[in-house]
Amino acid sequence: MSYRAITPEEIATLHHNGCRASDWNNVKVKDGFNPKCYVRTNFSGEIFLGVTDEPVIGTAGFIAQPGIYDATLQNCTVGDNVHISHVAECIMNYRIDDHAYISNVGSVICTGSRAFGNGTEVNVLDETGGRSVPIYDGLTAQIAYLIAMYRHNLPLVGKLKEMVKAYAATKKTTKGVIGEHAKLTNVGSVTDVNFEKESYANGTSLLWDGTVGKKAFIGPGVIAEHFIIASEAKLDKNSIVKNVFIGQASCVSNGFIAHDSLIFSNCSLECGEAAAIFAGPHTVSMHKSTLLIGGMFSFFNAGSCTNQSNHLYKTGPVHQGIMARGSKTGSNTYIMWPARFGYFSLVTGSHYNHPDTSDLPYSYVVAAEGKTLVIPGANLSTAGTIRDILKWKSRDGRSQELPRLDIINYDGLNPVTTSLMYNAINFLNDYERDPATAIARNIELKTTSISKGRQMYALGVDYFMGMTVVNKVLSLKDMDNLSLSEQLRPGKSADVSKWIDIAGMIVPKSEIEKICARVVNGDITTLDDLAAAFIEADSHHAEFTWDFVVENFADCYSQPFEDITVAALEAIIHRWVESVSALDRMRKTDALKDFDGKAMVGFGIDGDKDCRHADFYAVRGDADDSASVKAIHNHYAEAIQSGYAAIRHLENLIKSGTETKS
Secondary structure, X not given: OOOEEOOHHHHHHXXXXXXXXXXXXXXXXXXXXXXXXXXXXXXXXXXXEOOOXXXXXXXXXXXXXXXXXXXXXXXXXXXXXXXXXXXXXXXXXXXXXXXXEEEEEEEEEOOOOOOOOOOOEEOOOOOOOOOOEEOOOOOOHHXXXXXXXXXXXXXXXXXXXXXXXXXXXXXXXXXXXXXXXXXXXXXXXXXXXXXXXXXXXXXXOEEEEEEEOOOOEEOOOOEEEEEEEOOXXXXXXXXXXXXXXXXXXXXXXXXXXXXXXXXXXXXXXXOOEEXXXXXXXXXXXXXXXXXXXXXXXXXXXXXXXXXXEOOOOOOOOXXXXXXXXXXXXXXXXXXXXXXXXXXXXXXXXXXXXXXXXXXXXXXXXXXXXXXXXEEOOHHHHOHHHHHHHHHHHHOOOXXXXXXXXXXXXXXXXXXXXXXXXXXXXXXXXXXXXXXXXXXXXXXXXXXHHHHHHHHHHHHHHHHHHHHHHHHHHHOOOOOOOOOHHHHHOOOOOOOOOOEEXXXXXEEEHHHHHHHHHHHXXXXXXXXXXXXXXXXXXXXXXXXXXXXXXXXXXXXXXXXXXXXXXXXXXXXXXXXXXXXHHHHHHHHHHHHHHHHXXXXXXXOOOOOOHHXXXXXXXXXXXXXXXXXXXXXXXXXXXXXXXXXXXXXXXXXXXXXXXXXXXX
């Protein structure tokens, strides 16, 4: 980028426009510089100015004249076609890139003493710092999970923290950045904050030591200190955050208050409060009276007045809890940590006895007479569960234009949940022999629901196994080069006996252990390489999943996989279609409860029974026309069609192979 000294004629024009400089020799300009576009501007320190030959798009599509008006700049580099106006104090030590728009701001200052939020220690889960995670502008949910949750592996955590420290050191510079097409309007005080390309801050009160990612937005009244806001995220409407990472496409708004929290992609947090939480993807809290504290969540929905305690008035706020993927709480749910709830649990009431329901996924967990009562598998047949599973992927707000940081697997049934359902069946069998099995986990079981729970878990296992078989059959190719048995053979490239959900990523535990070992032995030395290792492991998900099905084939289908035949595959698929149909019926029946007589209470406020019905149908419509009911049914109808398509595909392959041989 070539700059030249400013000419006496240009200085004269600037003087005429009310501009001043502490030393004009320190002001450098590009060829094409237009001094007429600078009015009542004060320059000090080293100044570099670009050209102003194109209009600048301001807020709401407003076309602004490029240049600098009524402002003070110190040690700044200003790109081409930048608009700066009405700076109350100054802009100091910043590089302002092409087409940026800055208007009506108080002060924008870089002190050179910070790394723009990078390296900030966030005391997640344990407020005393036992699981602190240093944040940076490329942090992923998976990397944060390792740092926070693998404290048993001290060499690993030490190396990971050193990587973040080294990265943060590269970000500590004497000049901040306001990126291309970034906009700052009606902003109060900004200190040591980087604004990436196309980011936007409007009406913000105070920003200190942070990074605003590409296309991210910070709105009116916001106060943020020591923060990272990832691309396409939103921090809005009087929210206050400190020591916080906000992930891609997440929204923190409407006065939400958070400190020492990690909030990963696609979360929506409004009105309430968070302290020391690990909010995995799709964590939702929308109510003013809700407090999330000291917990790990993902695909979670907090009911109104949900809160937890992490301080038992003994050794401090050190207690933590885990609500596994898909869990939700009803209104007024209280949990005294430590506690742990299984996948897709529905939790209601107040729980003081530190329950552990992790072996019983898809359960109702209710408070009864001071105890935690579990109804196993009850959530597998509900319409709400499948509705949640279907909506999450459609609500992924991350665009395809930017790299996605977090790895998110949206499969509702997967090797993790399937393994847990196998374990749950064993747990229920053990419980019938010895009820102390539940007492050890501080829970009680509704004994009348045990048989039903077993049936539901068996149905869930059957659904996953059959679905994977169908997908595998549909992927089979012509048998010219590889026989059926060769194409079905497992890859055995990993130990698939145990799987984990690492903040949205479904993966064999052995693969994560390999990544950890590579970090410890020095094979992985940078954060980029670490993120790439996770992506590489995830790219083999389908292969690993098939290997898992093969490994558990005999347990599910009572026959060795090595003896599989075409007839057996077709029988498995037909059995799976029956499972799909059963779940479709159960979940549709559950959904229809929203259209029965009880659901009509509150309708037809001034009329008789007929008016109530008419009012209900005018507002809600008929069940058969409900978008939610249709979506659930269509999901299963499409699954059934894929099953029949797999059978046809298999028959065609066999027929084609036979004809080729003949």
